[in-house]
Amino acid sequence: MSEVLRELVVSLSLDSDNFTRNLRTINQQIKEAESSFRLAGAGIEKFESTVQGTQSKLSMLGSKLQEQNRAVEQYCRSLVAANQKLTDSSTRQEKMKTSLMAARSELEKSYNSDR
Numbered sequence: 001m002s003e004v005l006r007e008l009v010v011s012l013s014l015d016s017d018n019f020t021r022n023l024r025t026i027n028q029q030i031k032e033a034e035s036s037f038r039l040a041g042a043g044i045e046k047f048e049s050t051v052q053g054t055q056s057k058l059s060m061l062g063s064k065l066q067e068q069n070r071a072v073e074q075y076c077r078s079l080v081a082a083n084q085k086l087t088d089s090s091t092r093q094e095k096m097k098t099s100l101m102a103a104r105s106e107l108e109k110s111y112n113s114d115r
Contacts, residue, residue, distance in 0.1 A: 019078050026071045033063035 036056075048057060 019074060022074050023071055026067045026074070030064050030067045033060045033067070036060065 046053075048054070
């Protein structure tokens, strides 16, 4: 049983590392989109109220939305995977419990028949 738990812990930590890395990349891409917007308007007075500024902001917000949707998808995939691992672990635990109960019963029968 400890081997099963060890495998689960290792698997979850690896998934967590990939998840964290992916979200870090997504957040970095969002920051880059915001930076590009600020650079586009650098030196232009009231850039946000110009047509070009509005188009740049729209483009930046579209990129941001796209990256945030990727983050949500990543969260959803992680949640589904975690739920599946929980279900698998629960099933495995129930099988082990049943096996333990059967072994205990056999031991008690063996012990009682020796008396």
